[in-house]
Amino acid sequence: MIHVLVSDSMSSEGLQPLLDASHINVVQKTVEEVEDELHLFDALLVRSATKVTEDLFKKMTNLKIVGRAGVGVDNIDIEAATKHGVVVINAPNGNTISTAEHTFAMMASLLRHIPQANVTVKSNEWNRTAFVGTELYGKSLGIIGFGRIGGEIAKRARVFGMNILVFDPFLTKDRAEKIGVSNCTLDELLTNADIITVHTPLIKETRGILNKETIAKTKKGVYLLNCARGGIIDETGLIHHLENGHVAGAALDVFEVEPPVNNKLLKFDNVIVTPHLGASTKEAQLNVAAQVTQEVLNFLDGKPVTSSINLPTLTKELFDKIQPFYHLAKKMGNIVSQCMKVPVQEVAIQYEGSVAELETSFITKALLSGFLGARVDITVNEVNAGMIAKERGITFSEKITTNNSGYENLLEVRVIGDNQNFVLRGTHVPHYGERIVGINDFNIDFYPTGYLLYIQHQDKPGVIGRVGKVLGDHEVNIATMQVGRKEKGGEAIMMLAFDRPLDDTLTSQLSSYDDIVSVKTIDL
Ligand SMILES: NC(=O)c1ccc[n+]([C@@H]2O[C@H](COP(=O)([O-])OP(=O)(O)OC[C@H]3O[C@@H](n4cnc5c(N)ncnc54)[C@H](O)[C@@H]3O)[C@@H](O)[C@H]2O)c1
Numbered sequence: 001m002i003h004v005l006v007s008d009s010m011s012s013e014g015l016q017p018l019l020d021a022s023h024i025n026v027v028q029k030t031v032e033e034v035e036d037e038l039h040l041f042d043a044l045l046v047r048s049a050t051k052v053t054e055d056l057f058k059k060m061t062n063l064k065i066v067g068r069a070g071v072g073v074d075n076i077d078i079e080a081a082t083k084h085g086v087v088v089i090n091a092p093n094g095n096t097i098s099t100a101e102h103t104f105a106m107m108a109s110l111l112r113h114i115p116q117a118n119v120t121v122k123s124n125e126w127n128r129t130a131f132v133g134t135e136l137y138g139k140s141l142g143i144i145g146f147g148r149i150g151g152e153i154a155k156r157a158r159v160f161g162m163n164i165l166v167f168d169p170f171l172t173k174d175r176a177e178k179i180g181v182s183n184c185t186l187d188e189l190l191t192n193a194d195i196i197t198v199h200t201p202l203i204k205e206t207r208g209i210l211n212k213e214t215i216a217k218t219k220k221g222v223y224l225l226n227c228a229r230g231g232i233i234d235e236t237g238l239i240h241h242l243e244n245g246h247v248a249g250a251a252l253d254v255f256e257v258e259p260p261v262n263n264k265l266l267k268f269d270n271v272i273v274t275p276h277l278g279a280s281t282k283e284a285q286l287n288v289a290a291q292v293t294q295e296v297l298n299f300l301d302g303k304p305v306t307s308s309i310n311l312p313t314l315t316k317e318l319f320d321k322i323q324p325f326y327h328l329a330k331k332m333g334n335i336v337s338q339c340m341k342v343p344v345q346e347v348a349i350q351y352e353g354s355v356a357e358l359e360t361s362f363i364t365k366a367l368l369s370g371f372l373g374a375r376v377d378i379t380v381n382e383v384n385a386g387m388i389a390k391e392r393g394i395t396f397s398e399k400i401t402t403n404n405s406g407y408e409n410l411l412e413v414r415v416i417g418d419n420q421n422f423v424l425r426g427t428h429v430p431h432y433g434e435r436i437v438g439i440n441d442f443n444i445d446f447y448p449t450g451y452l453l454y455i456q457h458q459d460k461p462g463v464i465g466r467v468g469k470v471l472g473d474h475e476v477n478i479a480t481m482q483v484g485r486k487e488k489g490g491e492a493i494m495m496l497a498f499d500r501p502l503d504d505t506l507t508s509q510l511s512s513y514d515d516i517v518s519v520k521t522i523d524l
């Protein structure tokens with residue numbers, strides 16, 4: 001049984017496929033309510049309320065995936081997720097329209113004083129002069145962060161007859177042209193906009209992008225909006241400029257601390273607020289819950305996820321193409337690790353032929369995870385392999401080569417360790433499967449599966465016979481056997497496969513023969 005924890009409120013209709021799956025047990029409770037059972041859950045679904053911290057990852061020892069039903073993942077410690085090998089996905093598109101519409105509603109409300117007027121009429125006041133507003137028409141709207149939401153706001157602003165100023169250092173010329181905007185500098189936006197709205201993620205570079213100093217550069221009487229994340233507009237800076245009258249008003253859906261406690265901003269009549277409602281529409285909630293549900297189901301079924309924050313994203317088509325190499329790479333990493341039981345400094349992977357055209361970074365991570373998984377006692381997968389390698393001082397690299405060794409596709413891994421290097425080559429033959437076709441300088445051809453014995457020996461008469469006799473004396477049946485050598489009478493190798501593991505006495509006996517250089521067991 002797979003256990004899924006849904007710790008924030010989510011659309012039940014969106015969650016339905018998870019609720020319907022007979023092999024999945026869905027628990028809809030907060031983290032605190034299931035404190036004693038956290039170790040059971042395979043998947044966690046959240047919105048912005050649950051704080052997914054390193055401490056939570058430590059407690060959720062079985063966790064494989066976190067699904068964020070929404071865009072912002074600033075409530076999830078992505079580094080900790082990666083370290084713990086947990087995939088993080090989000091639902092990036094599902095609430096774009098809702099948030100753009102909410103921002104627009106806030107902007108119109110702010111400039112027409114609708115919330116304030118609403119309160120007075122309901123208190124039996126009829127004060128038409130106190131709420132003279134400002135038109136949106138003809139005003140310059142500065143949009144900081146021109147992604148999905150920023151783009152939707154621009155489309156709506158144009159229909160309202162507004163001029164649009166955009167600041168987004170990552171905005172491509174193509175996208176700007178398509179939407180009919182041009183990028184300006186932050187200073188140009190600050191000095192020319194009548195209304196400024198922020199739509200960036202909350203990251204180091206955007207925290208406090210509007211602060212005491214930058215707000216001072218804006219036009220006197222500017223209106224500011226934040227329907228993205230608390231902290232993008234520095235609250236202390238905003239309060240300063242509300243107090244001195246430089247800012248005419250602000251509309252805030254998000255706060256540095258949510259819910260805002262003793263927050264001075266709530267005391268200003270010209271500040272209108274909502275409780276983080278940008279994504280709170282029936283449509284958006286259905287969209288985001290359905291998106292993460294499908295992604296989590298795909299992931300749990302071993303299919304690709306398309307919106308991962310800490311894994312390369314793959315389409316189903318690409319995933320199907322990669323899969324054979326993914327499995328081969330994992331086995332190759334594992335074989336090398338078992339053959340090289342010394343500290344390792346470097347793992348270099350080279351791709352040749354058709355495999356080089358695929359998403360090789362994913363295959364590289366699979367190889368690394370196979371390699372590290374055989375030598376560390378924590379879960380290693382494609383998510384955390386790179387990080388664990390770095391932590392252990394192992395550098396890794398990948399290279400695409402135009403060499404043509406005759407194979408349709410070829411993966412080569414070269415591992416450099418203390419006084420020892422190891423090279424392994426593998427290929428995938430359609431309809432035939434994975435083959436290991438080279439070890440160090442030797443050509444060989446074997447199927448990497450089961451219990452293997454790798455022997456380096458002198459190419460002399462009787463060595464193979466002696467190995468066969470020792471195995472026969474121990475009643476061990478040889479399933480397959482391949483040999484390889486470089487030159488007559490020189491060094492040679494054997495790879496034998498068995499149906500059961502070999503015991504140590506047998507390998508020690510084989511190692512004791514003069515003509516045998518080394519004996520290594522490999523369990524796959
Ligand atoms: N209030 C809500 O309920 C609500 C709902 C949805 C999204 N959001 C928030 O809105 C924000 C934007 O969402 P989105 O879907 O448009 O994301 P997005 O990723 O499509 O867009 C973000 C944009 O910010 C830009 N950006 C990044 N760093 C920047 C910088 N230093 N200066 C200027 N621009 C920068 C990026 O290039 C990108 O274009 C997110 O923080 C999200 O969490 C809030």
Ligand SMILES: O=C(O)[C@H](O)COP(=O)(O)O
Binds near residue numbers: 072095228276278
């Ligand atoms: O980043 C988001 O998607 C929004 O802030 C929505 O957050 P919520 O899911 O908590 O409403």
